[in-house]
Amino acid sequence: MRSYSYMHTGKKIDRDAHVICRYRVTTDLPIEKAAEALAAEQSTGTWTGISTLDEKIFRSYGAKVIDITGDMVTIAFPEEDFSIEVGGIPQILSVIAGNLFGLEALHGVRLEDVDFPSGIMKKYKGPKFGADGLRKILDRPEKPLVGTIVKPKIGLSPKDTAKYVYEAGSGGLTNSKDDETLVDQAFCPIEDRTKAVAESLDRLEEEGHKMIHAVNISTNGEKIVQLGEDAQSWGAKQIMVDVITCGFAAVQALAEDPSIKVPIHVHRTMHGAFTKDPLHGISMLPITKIVRMCGGDALHVGTLGAGKMAGGEKDDRSNLDACLSESMHRTVMPVCSGGIYPGVIGKMIEASGFNVQIQAGGGVAGHPGGVRKGAMGMCQAVDAAFEGINVVKYAESHPELREALDLWGLK
Ligand code: CAP
């Protein structure tokens, strides 16, 4: 029976010929044993030595443990282990984020980060628009984009959705979007909604304001590209995909389809199931890197500790950096959303910088003066931060912001 050590033998690894993954491992085993088990399970080994494995196979395709620091294990997977043309992201994930999570011997494993070699990166086209493309469409070169999520999440008719969007745009917002649970329910059919919202956006443009709205086209794999094309033909200026529920392949199919000519907003609903536990699951960082490869133009990255969702400044900052870092692919617009309101914007921008899309649902629709004033309050808070003016001072001459601060306070 053959078994080989998955620990690195000391030979230098060519990092650009491997997919390099960092895992946080919690185990009662000696960490080296746990790391070996992980590398074996995900490449050429299994729980026992096997007669069919020889040294050549192991040397060519076996994953190697290249570093162990504390509970952090770094594993290098040879590029040849991946089947990019046919297997794509689903196959990559089966290798780097597959069976290992279920190994009984490990109490917890968390995929913290991944780096792909240029040979794999080149096979992906990345965003068609990205952060710069969105800014160009909106004619907004420097200031943060400011958006809303139409609230309530579900229940409004197409007409009321369009009215919400018009009011939000009149208040100065650059972006709006459907919520992740709305697609084509009977109370708000996607065709009627998209057409009605397009009319609002056209009206805003005639009045001199540019705004886009992301229509949620999340659906079954065999339908999604067609639905994207349909949404476009009904007047959608942006489409939205729930990437965890639809799959990365859905984003890639849309981004690479030549007939899809609008940017893709990527929502990450359900990510908390595997990102929230600090000792088990997958951190958002690999998700961000993969969405960028697949061609998402804007992606939720968290609120850097400012909002209602778990995440925190450090982790969200690395997601944001992964959207904007130097790469062979265009940058992705980082979307900061979830429990945002005017009083947190200054603090959030301090951590995020200006190259972000800030979004608020409750923080717009919950304003006592209604959606338009809610939008104004958000824009004023962003303007104050952008101009470096104290927000309380700014609110003295901006009553919509004043009202928002009075209601929700200042962080
Ligand atoms: C925000 C939101 C988003 C969250 C998701 C919501 O609304 O529309 O889905 O931002 O967060 O429904 O909660 P509010 P994340 O502004 O009303 O909170 O990207 O962190 O998963």
Ligand code: MG
């Ligand atoms: Mg939502």
